[in-house]
Each structure stands twice: as structure tokens, then as C-alpha cells.
Amino acid sequence: MxxxxxxxxxxxxxDFHAAERAAIRTLFTAFGLGVCTDAMLARYSEINVGFWQRLERDELSRAQVLTGRFEQFFREIGVDPQIVPAFNAQYQQALGDTIVxxxxxxxxxxxxxxxxxxxxxxxxxxxxxxxxxxxxxxxxxxxxxxxxxxxxxxxxxxxxxxxxxxxxxxxxxxxxxxxxxxxxxxxxxxxxxxxxxxxxxxxxxxxxxxxxxxxxxxxxxxxxxxxxxxxxxxxxxxxxxxxxxxx
Ligand SMILES: [Mg+2]
Structure with a gap:
């Protein structure tokens, strides 16, 4: 039993994806990065999953995952990755703003x-x-x-x-x-x-x-x-x- x-x-x-989408869209506005399109969100989500799987395999530390995923994403879309630490800190809080x-x-x-x-x-x-x-x-x-x-x-x-x-x-x-x-x-x-x-x-x-x-x-x-x-x-x-x- x-x-x-x-x-x-x-x-x-x-629903993690609903929270993830809402948090990133909100922070794109807050950081003056313009609109985060559906295609960009889909690409970020893919990058994020890959980084967490590397954590599960003990290939990366948690800190490397949290910043690395945004560094890669921002590089791909032409945003200066210098904002990553501040962006990630606000993202951790923003994730809890959307409950589905x-x-x-x-x-x-x-x-x-x-x-x-x-x-x-x-x-x-x-x-x-x-x-x-x-x-x-x-x-x-x-x-x-x-x-x-x-x-x-x-x-x-x-x-x-x-x-x-x-x-x-x-x-x-x-x-x-x-x-x-x-x-x-x-x-x-x-x-x-x-x-x-x-x-x-x-x-x-x-x-x-x-x-x-x-x-x-x-x-x-x-x-x-x-x-x-x-x-x-x-x-x-x-x-x-x-x-x-x-x-
Ligand atoms: Mg899960």
C-alpha cells in the first residue's frame, strides 16, 4: 500500500511553462529588452531544459545552470549578457508570480x-x-x-x-x-x-x-x-x- x-x-x-513565459515577458519589459517573441521563448525553454539536464548528470553546478542558460540565450538573441546576474535574481522571484x-x-x-x-x-x-x-x-x-x-x-x-x-x-x-x-x-x-x-x-x-x-x-x-x-x-x-x- x-x-x-x-x-x-x-x-x-x-504549470511551469506558463510561469516561465510570463516571468520572461515581464522581465524583458522591466530590463528594456523589447518584446520576447514566442519563438524566442521556445528557444529559451529548450536551452533551459538542456542546462537542467546537465545539472542532473552532475556536469554543471546549480550556479552555472542559473546564469549559463541566460548567457547562452542572450548571446543568441544579441543581448549583452552582463545583465544576467540581475536578470536571474529577478527571474527567481517572478517565477512565483504566475500560479497555474x-x-x-x-x-x-x-x-x-x-x-x-x-x-x-x-x-x-x-x-x-x-x-x-x-x-x-x-x-x-x-x-x-x-x-x-x-x-x-x-x-x-x-x-x-x-x-x-x-x-x-x-x-x-x-x-x-x-x-x-x-x-x-x-x-x-x-x-x-x-x-x-x-x-x-x-x-x-x-x-x-x-x-x-x-x-x-x-x-x-x-x-x-x-x-x-x-x-x-x-x-x-x-x-x-x-x-x-x-x-
Ligand atoms: Mg518537473
Whole structure:
């Protein structure tokens, strides 16, 4: 039976791209950089994902990611990268100004309170996540928040999860499940940690080779029912029932 959910935030509980787009557009105006077009936003998003994946692989430090992504983006669009430190500092705050829930995540988390323990596990910065969790009211519903910047190690490293397990005094890993949208940080992290994995996969993409996805959800509102069915036993049958994508 699953008794503990580890929640990813960006792209899972909250719509990260909506916040990212709004924050960058606002800061382009604030810094007098003109209009940030959809094509520019799409390119920035691509650069950003690449930098975070290099952090997950321990190829870059967090500081290198935060400034490097904007330095590369600004160079490509012809903006002086000298403004990057100031731009990034304001960006961390601006990210928390736009709160858009994925599916009905706030009510899903509310509905699960008392049934399971719920914790945030995020690689986002302390500055951005603290503001987002407060403004979204998700933080107050959680039993705890674990941010890699505070722990000093990122998802998907096993040591990130070891620190979480020690913090929540977990002794039975089979009762813990991570729910997240990223194969490289959340699902790989769950695999490294030896817990169950639930891929939040709204696009219903096929599971690539090499990943152990125990459950796939295209809509977070199905999670309470998944837990009901899973608690009744027959985990594999349930996995089939709830699988929303080819496995
Ligand atoms: Mg995510």
C-alpha cells in the first residue's frame, strides 16, 4: 500500500511553462529588452531544459545552470549578457508570480491529505519554490518540502532521496511513490532510490526504453482512484488499468 507521495512541482503540480513565459515577458519589459517573441521563448525553454539536464548528470553546478542558460540565450538573441546576474535574481522571484495548477492539483493534494503523507521533492531554487509553494497554497498542505538546493544534491541522485528518507523517517520503501513529469530526474530518481514511480505524462507519450514506470497518469485527478485500487492489491493489474500510454 502506498502511504507516502513525493511530489515534483514544476510541470507536475504547477504549470511551469506558463510561469516561465510570463516571468520572461515581464522581465524583458522591466530590463528594456523589447518584446520576447514566442519563438524566442521556445528557444529559451529548450536551452533551459538542456542546462537542467546537465545539472542532473552532475556536469554543471546549480550556479552555472542559473546564469549559463541566460548567457547562452542572450548571446543568441544579441543581448549583452552582463545583465544576467540581475536578470536571474529577478527571474527567481517572478517565477512565483504566475500560479497555474496542472489539472486540479490543489484539490488533488487536499483530497489526499490524511490518507497519505505528501512531500515536495524539487530541484527548483529555494527562492522560486518557496514563493510558489506559498502563493499556490500547496506548501501548507504538504507534510514537508525537500529542495535539492538546500540538501546540496539533486534529483535523480540516490543520495538526494536518502536524505529525504532520513528526514521523513521512512523505513519501508515499498510504500513510497514519486509522482513527476521528468523521466530523467523523477523517474530515474525513483529507480535509483528503489521506490515506486508514477510518470505524470499528460501527452501520453510512450515510455522510452530503460525506464521503470510503475504507473502512468495523464491526469492527476486519477491519482486518488489509483491509490484506492492499488491499496486493494493486484499492483500489476492496477498498473495495466491505469496505464495511459503504451508500455
Ligand atoms: Mg518537473
Amino acid at each position: 502506498i502511504r507516502t507521495i513525493l511530489w515534483d512541482v514544476d510541470g507536475t503540480l504547477l 495548477y496542472r489539472d486540479d492539483s490543489l484539490n488533488v493534494v487536499k483530497a489526499l491529505r490524511g490518507r497519505v503523507q505528501q512531500y515536495v521533492v524539487s530541484n527548483g531554487t529555494i527562492a522560486a519554490q518557496t514563493k510558489k509553494l506559498e502563493r499556490s497554497k500547496l506548501g501548507a498542505l504538504m507534510d514537508g518540502v525537500f529542495l535539492s538546493e538546500r540538501l546540496g544534491v539533486e534529483k535523480p541522485n540516490a543520495s538526494f532521496f536518502e536524505k529525504v528518507f532520513s528526514g521523513i523517517r521512512a523505513n519501508d520503501l515499498s510504500t513510497i511513490m514519486i509522482v513527476g513529469d521528468s523521466l530523467t530526474s523523477d523517474i530515474q530518481g525513483g529507480m535509483n532510490a528503489g521506490i515506486r514511480t508514477c510518470w505524470y505524462n499528460p501527452g501520453k507519450a510512450p515510455v522510452p526504453d530503460g525506464y521503470r514506470v510503475d504507473y502512468s497518469l495523464s491526469d492527476l485527478r486519477a491519482l486518488p482512484d489509483l491509490l484506492d485500487a492499488e491499496g486493494a492489491g493486484g499492483r500489476r493489474d492496477v498498473a495495466e488499468q491505469w496505464a495511459t500510454c503504451p508500455r
